[in-house]
Amino acid sequence: MENIKHFLGNFFVTGEPMIYMADVAIVLVSLGIIFVLTYFKKWKWLWKEWLTTVDAKKIGIMYIIAALLMLFRGGVDALLMRTQLALPNLHFLDSQHYNEIFTTHGTIMILFMAMPFIIGLFNIAVPLQIGARDVAFPFLNAVSFWLFFAGAMLFNLSFVIGGSPDAGWTSYTPLAGKELDPGVGENYYLLGLQIAGIGTLATGVNFFTTIIKMRAPGMSLMKMPMFTWSVLVTSVIIMFAFPVLTVALAMLTIDRLFDAHFFTVAAGGQPMQWANLFWIWGHPEVYIVILPAFGVFSEVIATFSRKKLFGYHAMVFSMVAISVLGFITWVHHFFTMGAGPGVNSFFSLSTMLIAIPTGVKVFNWLFTLNKGKIQFTTAMLWALAFIPNFLIGGLTGVMLAVAPADYQYHNSYFLISHFHYVLIGGTVFAAFAGLTYWWPKMFGHILNERLGKWAFWVFMISFNVCFLPMYLVGLLGMTRRMYTYPAGLGWTSLNLIETIGAFGMGLGFIIMVYNIYWSARYGERDTTGDPWDGRTLEWATTSPAPEYNFAHIPTIQQVDDFYYMKKEGRQKEISKAPYKPIHMPNNSGVPIIMAVFFFIGGFGLVFEWIWMGILGGIGVLACMLYRSFETHDHHYIPVDEIERTEREAGRFS
Amino acid sequence: MSNEHTQAHASEHTGFPWKHVIGLVLSLILTFAALWCVTSFAFSPALIVTVIVILAVVQAFVQLFMFMHITEGSKVWQITAIGFGAFIAFCVVAGTLWIMLFAL
Amino acid sequence: MAAVTNHNNKPYEPLEYSTEEGSLRIFGFWLFLAADMVLFACLFATYLMYIHHTAGGPSSKELFEVKDFMIETVDLLVSSFTCGLATLEMRRGNKKATIAWLIVTLILGLVFIGFEVKEFTGMVQEGATLQTSAFLTSFFILVGTHGCHVSIGILWMLCIIAQLATRGINAQTARKVFIIGLYWHFLDVIWIFLFTAVYLTGLVL
Amino acid sequence: MKKIGLKLFAALTLLLVALTGCAADNQNVLNPQGPVARTQFHLIVWSFVLMAIVVLGVFIIFVVVLVKNGKKNNPNYDPEDDGNVKLEITWTVIPIIIVILLAIPTVKTTYDLEKPPKTAEAKTPMTIVVTSADWKWIFRYPEQNIETVNYVTIPADRPIKFELQAKGAMNSFWVPSLGGQAYTMPNMQMSLWLQADHPGDYIGRGANFTGKGFAHMQFNVIAKSDKDFNKWVQHVKSTAPRLTEEKYNEILKPGTVGRMTFSSTPKDDGADLDMSGMDMGGMHHGKH
Numbered sequence A: 001m002e003n004i005k006h007f008l009g010n011f012f013v014t015g016e017p018m019i020y021m022a023d024v025a026i027v028l029v030s031l032g033i034i035f036v037l038t039y040f041k042k043w044k045w046l047w048k049e050w051l052t053t054v055d056a057k058k059i060g061i062m063y064i065i066a067a068l069l070m071l072f073r074g075g076v077d078a079l080l081m082r083t084q085l086a087l088p089n090l091h092f093l094d095s096q097h098y099n100e101i102f103t104t105h106g107t108i109m110i111l112f113m114a115m116p117f118i119i120g121l122f123n124i125a126v127p128l129q130i131g132a133r134d135v136a137f138p139f140l141n142a143v144s145f146w147l148f149f150a151g152a153m154l155f156n157l158s159f160v161i162g163g164s165p166d167a168g169w170t171s172y173t174p175l176a177g178k179e180l181d182p183g184v185g186e187n188y189y190l191l192g193l194q195i196a197g198i199g200t201l202a203t204g205v206n207f208f209t210t211i212i213k214m215r216a217p218g219m220s221l222m223k224m225p226m227f228t229w230s231v232l233v234t235s236v237i238i239m240f241a242f243p244v245l246t247v248a249l250a251m252l253t254i255d256r257l258f259d260a261h262f263f264t265v266a267a268g269g270q271p272m273q274w275a276n277l278f279w280i281w282g283h284p285e286v287y288i289v290i291l292p293a294f295g296v297f298s299e300v301i302a303t304f305s306r307k308k309l310f311g312y313h314a315m316v317f318s319m320v321a322i323s324v325l326g327f328i329t330w331v332h333h334f335f336t337m338g339a340g341p342g343v344n345s346f347f348s349l350s351t352m353l354i355a356i357p358t359g360v361k362v363f364n365w366l367f368t369l370n371k372g373k374i375q376f377t378t379a380m381l382w383a384l385a386f387i388p389n390f391l392i393g394g395l396t397g398v399m400l401a402v403a404p405a406d407y408q409y410h411n412s413y414f415l416i417s418h419f420h421y422v423l424i425g426g427t428v429f430a431a432f433a434g435l436t437y438w439w440p441k442m443f444g445h446i447l448n449e450r451l452g453k454w455a456f457w458v459f460m461i462s463f464n465v466c467f468l469p470m471y472l473v474g475l476l477g478m479t480r481r482m483y484t485y486p487a488g489l490g491w492t493s494l495n496l497i498e499t500i501g502a503f504g505m506g507l508g509f510i511i512m513v514y515n516i517y518w519s520a521r522y523g524e525r526d527t528t529g530d531p532w533d534g535r536t537l538e539w540a541t542t543s544p545a546p547e548y549n550f551a552h553i554p555t556i557q558q559v560d561d562f563y564y565m566k567k568e569g570r571q572k573e574i575s576k577a578p579y580k581p582i583h584m585p586n587n588s589g590v591p592i593i594m595a596v597f598f599f600i601g602g603f604g605l606v607f608e609w610i611w612m613g614i615l616g617g618i619g620v621l622a623c624m625l626y627r628s629f630e631t632h633d634h635h636y637i638p639v640d641e642i643e644r645t646e647r648e649a650g651r652f653s
Numbered sequence B: 001m002s003n004e005h006t007q008a009h010a011s012e013h014t015g016f017p018w019k020h021v022i023g024l025v026l027s028l029i030l031t032f033a034a035l036w037c038v039t040s041f042a043f044s045p046a047l048i049v050t051v052i053v054i055l056a057v058v059q060a061f062v063q064l065f066m067f068m069h070i071t072e073g074s075k076v077w078q079i080t081a082i083g084f085g086a087f088i089a090f091c092v093v094a095g096t097l098w099i100m101l102f103a104l
Numbered sequence C: 001m002a003a004v005t006n007h008n009n010k011p012y013e014p015l016e017y018s019t020e021e022g023s024l025r026i027f028g029f030w031l032f033l034a035a036d037m038v039l040f041a042c043l044f045a046t047y048l049m050y051i052h053h054t055a056g057g058p059s060s061k062e063l064f065e066v067k068d069f070m071i072e073t074v075d076l077l078v079s080s081f082t083c084g085l086a087t088l089e090m091r092r093g094n095k096k097a098t099i100a101w102l103i104v105t106l107i108l109g110l111v112f113i114g115f116e117v118k119e120f121t122g123m124v125q126e127g128a129t130l131q132t133s134a135f136l137t138s139f140f141i142l143v144g145t146h147g148c149h150v151s152i153g154i155l156w157m158l159c160i161i162a163q164l165a166t167r168g169i170n171a172q173t174a175r176k177v178f179i180i181g182l183y184w185h186f187l188d189v190i191w192i193f194l195f196t197a198v199y200l201t202g203l204v205l
Numbered sequence D: 001m002k003k004i005g006l007k008l009f010a011a012l013t014l015l016l017v018a019l020t021g022c023a024a025d026n027q028n029v030l031n032p033q034g035p036v037a038r039t040q041f042h043l044i045v046w047s048f049v050l051m052a053i054v055v056l057g058v059f060i061i062f063v064v065v066l067v068k069n070g071k072k073n074n075p076n077y078d079p080e081d082d083g084n085v086k087l088e089i090t091w092t093v094i095p096i097i098i099v100i101l102l103a104i105p106t107v108k109t110t111y112d113l114e115k116p117p118k119t120a121e122a123k124t125p126m127t128i129v130v131t132s133a134d135w136k137w138i139f140r141y142p143e144q145n146i147e148t149v150n151y152v153t154i155p156a157d158r159p160i161k162f163e164l165q166a167k168g169a170m171n172s173f174w175v176p177s178l179g180g181q182a183y184t185m186p187n188m189q190m191s192l193w194l195q196a197d198h199p200g201d202y203i204g205r206g207a208n209f210t211g212k213g214f215a216h217m218q219f220n221v222i223a224k225s226d227k228d229f230n231k232w233v234q235h236v237k238s239t240a241p242r243l244t245e246e247k248y249n250e251i252l253k254p255g256t257v258g259r260m261t262f263s264s265t266p267k268d269d270g271a272d273l274d275m276s277g278m279d280m281g282g283m284h285h286g287k288h
């Protein structure tokens, strides 16, 4: 009995009123969802239309919903941290709790918010932009999503069961090793990321193949939309960076679970090797989340300037350059680990070089605006605000790249500010811009512009209020990951301002969520499929697009061909009868079941119940085996169904 | 390209699999050459390691071209992907050793 | 589906490339291999870093037996050859020969795994375990990851043999034979580097 | 809407400037108190100037472009305008020049900082071994045979070679007023040169997260004139207790402690490095 009590006491996180509240909330929300689904008899619909779907557009929506939820979770984490830091010597959170919170904040924001958000946009836009019916491997795409989801859920579970990781999103050894961190928290980090990471790797392969092999006839590489280009380049980075994460996580897992010595000092391991491997992945990772953002801005800025993108070729080459250079700059994250002046000089230089292709892009955006007819829509505002905000982040990045100066900035709030400027001013702004821009394509209605603009201004201004003072407080010697700080160091007022800014961002986020709710009910419906007078193919089909995307695959003649199609009246050919049956992949329950097994196995390994890990592994293998022997995984959409769909959209001719 | 391609396949369709046999013989020769370098010479370790790494790279090419049909399908992209992968692999190994062991 | 331009103008096209799905998957698999290469690179880098971090435990010179690893190497090289022959026979439409060569490959694979298990258990009995030193940790995981790949290859090959036997050679099974071939040859390439960087280098340094 | 934003921005900037004035000056990167920090400060200013040029350029273009083209009917509207080789070369070349201007002093300083800072008279450097433990800083004076915890006294105007190591988690030894940081790592000794111009009390801090007590890992660097420093050493020698092995091990246990002073060191230096039974190859970074 005592044993069981002891076990349960450790199993469920106890002793924190906030966590009990969360427990109750989770149970209530789950029950609520189950009740609603049952009451409205939606279980079958949910399973058939969503959980088993292999349609990239729906998978994209699921990614984005999950990402928004994670933004909320990460954002609440951020607000808790900011509350604790608002004034010196506060006891709102204790040290352990604070440590867990910044760890989950960073990990969730980067891996379970930024990544799935942009991957969601890949799924929504890329197949449509290249005139394909789906991605190259729709089944694998569903597997990727569900692995991400299983990984994210496993990671979030740590909050209520067993305890959260507390060694930072960078999880440096030896602090994250078993000796100094014996709980299960780090295991959650390792396995959650591992599962999600495998899914991401598959996404990279999937989108690279899709873009290389499935473009509409006539669309040579240099005629692709810029967002598609950014996804192509990003896929390359994913394919070559994520294996490194896989290995690093596996190594630390083996260290922790089987007492091996990759990173333990005791038997000759080098803790620094973790930092090395982590950043070999970690630096390319930040370009994984920023390049698609660049792609989104290229689309939005060109569309709302009502002209072609300036310097198309330079835009492409600069992205390729960034992706290659991005692989040889990783040491700038540990200049201060004493790898020697030769190493530091080399990596300083390689890092600074990235400013050049990035600058090329910035100036090309500016000159896309030039001679344009600029429309200040919500999406455009996010894109415009990106330029100065990201510039500040990028330039402070270059300052960090100056190795001897970095000895003074490293791990200070100067660094914190740098990366929030690029991550929020770049990636998050792009996520919001892309969301507003493609929202009609996803759901068939337009987000309210007035609310959207309010959200924009509140969020954008608060963002600067929150993060600009951090540069200063960093130079005044405040280091990151301090759960509290003494008074009298000149940090107090700056921290208070930051906290006010953070809550302002929360307000902006609430307005945005309200906008989603409002627009779903009352928002303007998009009947044309082309609400922005777009330039690329995704606007050539209905909103939302039918399962098969296009009744006929268009033939492409130039960059921004849809714009010219509309001019020349060619766009009607896409939906013109007669039709032919269309070959589409079948839905499948295997991906989600497989993810469940991953989850089970992962959960088992978190608690070092090896049998359960093996059980999960066997389940996964069984799913693969089942899939390998499956033959009928495609179907044809008959002509009359296509006719019906096109007629309902008013496109039949 | 397509000409050479057709011929290669023609010989695959009938007759003795010369290409494969040559591939096997080459890889065996390269393997034993490497072993021989290691067991029979007293050169500096650096030199020996350099030589056997070169032999290994040559052998990788033998596999890629004799057995793996890398020149079929999307030839250019496949070679690029493997090439870029090799570049990254090199950066990882060389970079790590430089940073962790020979930091100057 | 969207047209794939690469193959249409070729005079001869192997069966495995004949469907769009087939050619997409083969391409995707090449990408996977490229990524897997980077995965191994990390393990190699770590191993090379730790070559001398033996923490008082046995060193490479004490552990590696020339005869053992040469047998493993030759075995794997020959299996790569027989696997190539399987692909060849598949392209000739010769189902029986394809299956036969695959079985030979599979047996060679099993022999390889057998030797590796023997090598590992031998080491463990001598007290050289995963937990002994950073050197041995990285050795076991590097070589073991390759062994794991081979084992998965064996299971996978079994599935493919079963499918070939029941369904014969068609666009789908041809693709599978081709892809397992790629995988197998790739593991051979990785082994060559293991042989060089771990075993031979272990004798030198 | 936009105007409000701008006004807010301006007000904020003013506020920030005002706030810098009342900051504590004994841990301010922007107020260097020694040659190392000064070198770094100059580099920071130089990089800031270069970045400011870029900011200015981009902001001006940004505003001009928005003002010119934000009108409903733009007479310059040209939907086919999509490139200009001259412009593109310009904005590739100028950043290249800026990067070169930044890279040269960067590399030079990187190498310079490996060497002891220059002093007025050629003074011999002093070595202090720094150990970060969970969660306190331990300083050992091998020459004086003294040990202190959570504060370190140094002679001013003399190069100090801090030899850094860690027990437990990795930390980073940072004294913003005197110069940039370097990691303390278990089994990997590094060294960091610092020097204070004048006597003074400077705050230092662990900069790399080490768990629960991390936020409390603050220490003071007290620089004294040579004379006062010697006096302090004498004082410690005559009044402070000895540091026994037991006491040392007790200090190493996870937890926070106040300042401590000891008139001896428990063990010899090298044995402390936790190098038990391993061939470390080239892993002594500070010594390269």
Ligand code: HEA
Pocket: A170, A286, A287, A289, A290, A332, A333, A334, A351, A352, A354, A355, A356, A358, A359, A360, A362, A390, A391, A393, A394, A395, A396, A397, A398, A399, A400, A401, A402, A406, A409, A410, A411, A415, A418, A419, A422, A423, A426, A427, D054, D058, D094, D095, D096, D098, D099
């Ligand atoms: C979206 C994410 C993102 C992006 C895009 C970047 C972009 C850059 N980052 Fe940042 N970075 C992070 C996310 C990102 N970073 C994160 C998360 C961390 C910390 C992780 C942690 O420790 O937890 C980090 C940390 C980090 C460090 C480590 C500091 C330290 O730990 O001490 C460094 C150091 O060099 C650095 C540099 C740079 C540089 C040079 C760029 C460049 O790519 C920026 C290029 C852009 C510009 C320069 C602006 C536009 C250019 C022009 C207008 C041309 C003219 C300009 C010049 C000639 C200078 N970053």
Ligand code: HEA
Pocket: A071, A072, A074, A075, A076, A078, A079, A081, A082, A102, A103, A105, A106, A107, A109, A110, A113, A114, A167, A168, A169, A170, A416, A420, A423, A424, A427, A428, A466, A479, A480, A481, A482, A483, A502, A505, A506, A507, A509, A510
């Ligand atoms: C994309 C990535 C991303 C994003 C978007 C953010 C967003 C934010 N981040 Fe974060 N951050 C990181 C990535 C990111 N961060 C990383 C990687 C770290 C390093 C972690 C580590 O050290 O390991 C970090 C660390 C970090 C720190 C340093 C902690 C420390 O070192 O001690 C701080 C401190 O202020 C901070 C603040 C914020 C704030 C205020 C936001 C705001 O933008 C958040 C906006 C707010 C919302 C969107 C709120 C939404 C919720 C509501 C409106 C609900 C309100 C309800 C209740 C209060 C119940 N972040």
Ligand code: CUA
Pocket: A270, A272, A337, A338, B099, B100, B101, D185, D188, D283, D285
């Ligand atoms: Cu090697 Cu630090």
Ligand SMILES: [Cu+2]
Pocket: A282, A283, A286, A330, A332, A333
């Ligand atoms: Cu980086």
